[in-house]
Amino acid sequence: MRNIKVILQYEGTKYQGWQRQESTSNTIQGRLEALLTKMCGRKVEVDGSGRTDAGVHAYGQVANFHIDTEMELQEIMDYMNRYLPEDIAVIDIEEMPERFHSRLNAKGKTYRYRVINSSVPHIFDRRYAYTVEERLDVEAMRRAAGALCGTHDYKAFTSSKKSRKSTVRTVDSIEIEKEGDEIRFTFKGNGFLFHMVRIMMGTLLEAGMHKTDEAQIRKLLESGTRQEAGYLVPAKGLALVEVRYS
Amino acid sequence: MRNIKVILQYEGTKYQGWQRQESTSNTIQGRLEALLTKMCGRKVEVDGSGRTDAGVHAYGQVANFHIDTEMELQEIMDYMNRYLPEDIAVIDIEEMPERFHSRLNAKGKTYRYRVINSSVPHIFDRRYAYTVEERLDVEAMRRAAGALCGTHDYKAFTSSKKSRKSTVRTVDSIEIEKEGDEIRFTFKGNGFLFHMVRIMMGTLLEAGMHKTDEAQIRKLLESGTRQEAGYLVPAKGLALVEVRYS
Numbered sequence: 471m472r473n474i475k476v477i478l479q480y481e482g483t484k485y486q487g488w489q490r491q492e493s494t495s496n497t498i499q500g501r502l503e504a505l506l507t508k509m510c511g512r513k514v515e516v517d518g519s520g521r522t523d524a525g526v527h528a529y530g531q532v533a534n535f536h537i538d539t540e541m542e543l544q545e546i547m548d549y550m551n552r553y554l555p556e557d558i559a560v561i562d563i564e565e566m567p568e569r570f571h572s573r574l575n576a577k578g579k580t581y582r583y584r585v586i587n588s589s590v591p592h593i594f595d596r597r598y599a600y601t602v603e604e605r606l607d608v609e610a611m612r613r614a615a616g617a618l619c620g621t622h623d624y625k626a627f628t629s630s631k632k633s634r635k636s637t638v639r640t641v642d643s644i645e646i647e648k649e650g651d652e653i654r655f656t657f658k659g660n661g662f663l664f665h666m667v668r669i670m671m672g673t674l675l676e677a678g679m680h681k682t683d684e685a686q687i688r689k690l691l692e693s694g695t696r697q698e699a700g701y702l703v704p705a706k707g708l709a710l711v712e713v714r715y716s
Numbered sequence: 717m718r719n720i721k722v723i724l725q726y727e728g729t730k731y732q733g734w735q736r737q738e739s740t741s742n743t744i745q746g747r748l749e750a751l752l753t754k755m756c757g758r759k760v761e762v763d764g765s766g767r768t769d770a771g772v773h774a775y776g777q778v779a780n781f782h783i784d785t786e787m788e789l790q791e792i793m794d795y796m797n798r799y800l801p802e803d804i805a806v807i808d809i810e811e812m813p814e815r816f817h818s819r820l821n822a823k824g825k826t827y828r829y830r831v832i833n834s835s836v837p838h839i840f841d842r843r844y845a846y847t848v849e850e851r852l853d854v855e856a857m858r859r860a861a862g863a864l865c866g867t868h869d870y871k872a873f874t875s876s877k878k879s880r881k882s883t884v885r886t887v888d889s890i891e892i893e894k895e896g897d898e899i900r901f902t903f904k905g906n907g908f909l910f911h912m913v914r915i916m917m918g919t920l921l922e923a924g925m926h927k928t929d930e931a932q933i934r935k936l937l938e939s940g941t942r943q944e945a946g947y948l949v950p951a952k953g954l955a956l957v958e959v960r961y962s
C-alpha cells in the first residue's frame with residue numbers, strides 16, 4: 471500500500487466541518503473518502519492533521535491515505551480536482567514513507583483569523599472575515615496576545631468537556647497586523663484545543679474593547695475558568711493556514 | 717430635491733446585471749430603486765455610471781439619485797447598508813450639485829480582469845477569476861495590449877448590433893501584472909462598449925497563446941470585424957474598479 475499525503479484547500483462555508491459523520495455526507499473528510507473509495511474500488515480512509523469546525527476554511531490542511539493504485543501522483547491529484555466540489559481542492563501531493571501520519575506527526579500549526587473593523591460592509595470578505603464595528607485598540611490586543619503566548623494549561627480556552635486529556639499546549643506566537651479596515655491575527659502553536667483559537671480571539675477582541683487586559687488573562691490562565699474567557703467568535707473568520715512537520 | 721451620489725460595491729454572481737428589467741427584480745439597479753422607494757415613500761430612480769453585465773462585480777460603481785428626505789448622509793448610507801442584500805454595499809456617499817449625473821459626467825473608467833493561469837484550482841478565487849490552464853506568454857500579451865490602446869473605432873470589440881452610435885473610444889492603458897499564478901489586467905479608458913473589455917480580454921488571451929499578435933490586432937482595428945476578434949471571456953473575472961469625474 472502506498473501512503474499519499476495531500477495539501478488541501480477548502481472553503482468551509484457549506485460544510486459540517488472536517489470530520490466524517492454518520493448523520494451527513496456533507497463533511498470534507500466524508501467527501502474525500504467517498505471520492506477515493508470510488509477511485510480505488512475499495513474503502514479508503516483519509517486521516518487529517520486535525521478537525522476543522524463547520525464553517526472554518528483551510529489554505530493548507532494536510533491529510534494522508536493509504537491506497538494500492540498504480541496511478542501516478544499527478545494523475546491522482548488531477549482525478550481528485552476533477553471530481554471534488556468547486557470549494558475543495560488538492561494543491562499538492564506527495565508520496566510518504568509508510569509510517570507517516572498527518573495528525574500524529576504534526577509538529578505545529580498556523581491559524582489565521584480575519585476581522586473587518588468597520589461599520590462599512592466589506593462584501594467581498596463576508597464569507598472569510600468577521601465584522602466588528604466597535605473600534606479595536608490594536609496595541610491593547612497585542613499586549614493581551616503576549617499574555618496568551620507560552621506553555622500553559624488552556625482549559626479556560628476550550629469548549630471541550632472532556633477532562634481526561636491534557637489541556638496543556640504551547641502557543642509560540644500571535645501576530646496582529648492591521649491593514650486598512652482589516653486586522654489579521656496569526657496563531658502559531660504546537661496544537662490547539664477544540665475551539666481554542668476562536669475563544670482566544672474572543673478574548674483578544676474584548677481586550678481591544680478594553681473589557682479585559684493582560685493581567686486578567688494571566689489570572690484566567692491560572693484559574694482555568696471558561697466563563698471568564700472571551701466569547702466564541704464566528705467560524706467564518708478562521709482558516710487553517712499551515713501544518714508543520716519536522 | 718437633493719442629488720445624492722453613492723459609491724457601490726457588489727458581487728455580481730447572483731444578479732442579472734446592473735440594469736433594471738421588467739422581467740426580474742434581480743438586478744442591482746432594481747434592488748437599489750426598490751429600497752430607496754421604500755425609504756422615501758415615493759418612486760426613486762437611480763442612475764448608474766454605466767451598466768455592468770450579469771456576473772460582473774464592482775469595487776467602485778458610482779450612482780446618483782434625487783430624493784427629498786431630510787435624513788443625513790450617514791443615516792441614508794446606514795439605512796441602505798442595513799437593508800441591502802449582503803452582496804451589495806454603499807461604501808461612500810456625497811451630496812452633489814443638482815446637475816451632476818453619474819453617467820453623463822463620467823470622464824473615465826477602470827476595469828480589472830483576473831485570470832488564474834494554473835491547472836491547480838484556486839478555490840477562493842473561483843467567483844472572481846477565470847481559470848486558463850494553457851500557459852500564457854505575458855510579454856506577448858503586453859505587446860498585444862499596446863496595439864489595443866489608443867483612440868480607435870472598436871466595433872470589432874463589441875457584441876452590440878446597433879450601428880447608429882459611435883463605436884470610437886479611447887483606451888488609455890492596459891496594464892498586465894503577474895503575481896504567482898494570477899495575472900491581473902487593468903483597463904483604463906474614457907468609456908467601454910458593450911462587452912468590449914471581455915472581448916479585448918479574449919483577444920489578449922489568444923495573444924498569450926500565440927494565436928494572434930499585435931500586427932493582426934492592428935488590422936482588426938481597421939477592418940472592424942467582430943468574428944476576427946477574440947472570444948468573449950466569462951463575466952465572473954471582471955470588475956468595475958473606479959469611475960473618474962473631472
